[in-house]
Structure formats: structure tokens, C-alpha cells
Amino acid sequence: MATGVLNVRANPSINAARIAQVFLYRSYPILGISADGGWFLIELRDGRTGWVSARYIYRVDHSPVPVVQAASSNQSALPNIEVAGVATAELKIRVFPRTGEQIGLVPNGALVRVLARNSNGSWFYISWQGVEGWVFSPYIRLTNGRVIDLIVR
Numbered sequence: 001m002a003t004g005v006l007n008v009r010a011n012p013s014i015n016a017a018r019i020a021q022v023f024l025y026r027s028y029p030i031l032g033i034s035a036d037g038g039w040f041l042i043e044l045r046d047g048r049t050g051w052v053s054a055r056y057i058y059r060v061d062h063s064p065v066p067v068v069q070a071a072s073s074n075q076s077a078l079p080n081i082e083v084a085g086v087a088t089a090e091l092k093i094r095v096f097p098r099t100g101e102q103i104g105l106v107p108n109g110a111l112v113r114v115l116a117r118n119s120n121g122s123w124f125y126i127s128w129q130g131v132e133g134w135v136f137s138p139y140i141r142l143t144n145g146r147v148i149d150l151i152v153r
Helices: none
Strands: 005-009 018-023 030-033 039-043 049-053 084-087 091-094 102-106 111-117 123-128 131-136 140-144
Touching: 018 049, 018 140, 102 123, 102 131, 111 140
Parallel strands: none
Antiparallel strands: 005 018, 005 049, 030 039, 039 049, 084 111, 084 140, 091 102, 091 131, 111 123, 123 131
């Protein structure tokens, strides 16, 4: 069964964090190849770089690409993150997934790590500038990953 979606990893390993996904029939510049030839380093549309498995790539240009060490690649703004999002409004960070004690404030447009969700997905547990807590999920637009990828906390 083909899904039409390919995971982009922070490092050339199936165990590395997924930082993005790319879709079938889209082209991305290839910046390098892993030493074992099993992974390509690509440039995403937003300028970040990540690794994709060579077994799922069809190259139209077969010119040589340099061998790249994982440590030297330009990692995403949030390295090793499974799920990330952007605040679409100013958000109060709370101790519990409900209104109550506020422990921080996320400005509109801030990029946050999304670590977990509550059972119905109405609240996300996030990390932003060293503060971890709950925010109301309708005001977070996911940029990497999906709600289903989050653990329930």
C-alpha cells in the first residue's frame, strides 16, 4: 500500500525524529548523500534540511552529490522534534488542561514544541522557551507531525 507521504528525518536513521513530511510527485533539491548511500539530504521549501530514505526517491538528475555527515547538515530550527506548531493567537500556558493557573504566555506567531495532548485533543502540552504546560489546541497550527503522533497525557 502506497501512502504518498515520505518522512523527513533529523538524521539519516529510521530512528531519528521526524521533522517534516514530503508528498508524492513533489521535487526537492538534493544536497548530499549519507556515507552508506542509504539516505539523501534534501532542502525543504521553508529552507530547512532533512534526511529521506534513498529507497523511496526517484532522481531525475543523476549528477554526483557530495557525501554529507549528519552532524554537518543544517538541522531544523527545532532539532529532533516530532511535532511542532505555530501559535495563531497569544496563548496562556497553564498548569492543567483547563482554565486556571497561568505559568507563561506564548506570543502570536511563536514556534512551539508540542509534546502531548489530552484525551480528546482539545489541549496540547507544549514547551516554549523553557516553560512546559497546557495551551488550548485550536490556537496551535501544527507545522510538523500530526495530532495522532502525540502521546496522551
